[in-house]
Amino acid sequence: MVQDWSNADTAKRWDGNTTRANPLRTEQLDILLTLLENSVQLHSWILDLGYGSGQIEELVFERIPHAKVVGVDNSDAMMTLAKNRLAEYSEKFVSVKGDLSRLDSLELPACTYGHVIAVQSLHHLSREQMQAAYRRIYDLLEPGGLFVLLDRMRVETFALWSLYRELWKRQDKLHDTTVASHEGATFQDHERIVRDRGDFPALLDDHLVWLRQAGFEAACLHAHGNRALIAGKKV
Numbered sequence: 001m002v003q004d005w006s007n008a009d010t011a012k013r014w015d016g017n018t019t020r021a022n023p024l025r026t027e028q029l030d031i032l033l034t035l036l037e038n039s040v041q042l043h044s045w046i047l048d049l050g051y052g053s054g055q056i057e058e059l060v061f062e063r064i065p066h067a068k069v070v071g072v073d074n075s076d077a078m079m080t081l082a083k084n085r086l087a088e089y090s091e092k093f094v095s096v097k098g099d100l101s102r103l104d105s106l107e108l109p110a111c112t113y114g115h116v117i118a119v120q121s122l123h124h125l126s127r128e129q130m131q132a133a134y135r136r137i138y139d140l141l142e143p144g145g146l147f148v149l150l151d152r153m154r155v156e157t158f159a160l161w162s163l164y165r166e167l168w169k170r171q172d173k174l175h176d177t178t179v180a181s182h183e184g185a186t187f188q189d190h191e192r193i194v195r196d197r198g199d200f201p202a203l204l205d206d207h208l209v210w211l212r213q214a215g216f217e218a219a220c221l222h223a224h225g226n227r228a229l230i231a232g233k234k235v
């Protein structure tokens with residue numbers, strides 16, 4: 001069933017457990033925060049695409065007190081959770097309700113954007129929408145600006161499926177999580193589960209090609225199985 005972000009129960013459930021099916025989230029968020037911590041300037045803003053329930057903003061404001069964030073999302077249920085979570089940071093956070101699949105025509109506050117981040121949100125876009133989003137992100141960033149994507153990638157091929165499974169089972173043993181069952185028992189199951197949930201992850205290589213086509217210098221800085229952190233620098 002398609003994940004309905006407008007549903008308050010879905011939003012609460014997701015917010016209440018973000019690592020059971022993705023224990024790597026904590027480590028990759030720490031890497032993202034490290035990258036931000038060392039480069040966020042006083043004059044510039046972070047743009048967060050698909051900010052959800054505000055978990056990322058809470059971490060950003062705790063670790064980088066001078067940071068200011070513009071966040072975009074289109075789920076009232078998630079945005080309400082974020083409003084409550086970020087009540088004490090209202091002066092540093094601007095919320096924009098908007099559709100990421102039309103990022104190219106979305107009106108955003110005219111801030112100087114030094115960073116754009118997207119955590120587990122862009123995989124909801126089609127390939128065409130994702131490429132259009134990368135072009136807009138490049139245009140929005142100031143020179144020297146940084147885009148960081150932290151997201152699920154498409155499993156490469158059927159032949160490699162069993163290798164991903166081994167990694168997920170290992171994660172479940174180490175972290176007492178449910179990654180393997182969440183991802184599906186077979187490659188066919190996996191593709192169906194992902195599609196039915198309304199997710200359209202792209203291959204890691206496709207992301208890098210699209211970012212470079214948009215003008216970025218791009219690299220994957222961290223990857224484990226189908227979870228990757230990709231950086232694009234506007235030089």
Ligand SMILES: C[S@@+](CC[C@H](N)C(=O)[O-])C[C@H]1O[C@@H](n2cnc3c(N)ncnc32)[C@H](O)[C@@H]1O
Pocket residue numbers: 005049050051052053054055056072073074075078098099100101118119120121124
């Ligand atoms: C898995 S949550 C991630 C939230 C947050 N980035 C985090 O990691 O804590 C995905 C978020 O993307 C948002 N989203 C999905 N598709 C969207 C779209 N087309 N336009 C705007 N927001 C979207 C959902 O509403 C949801 O809040």
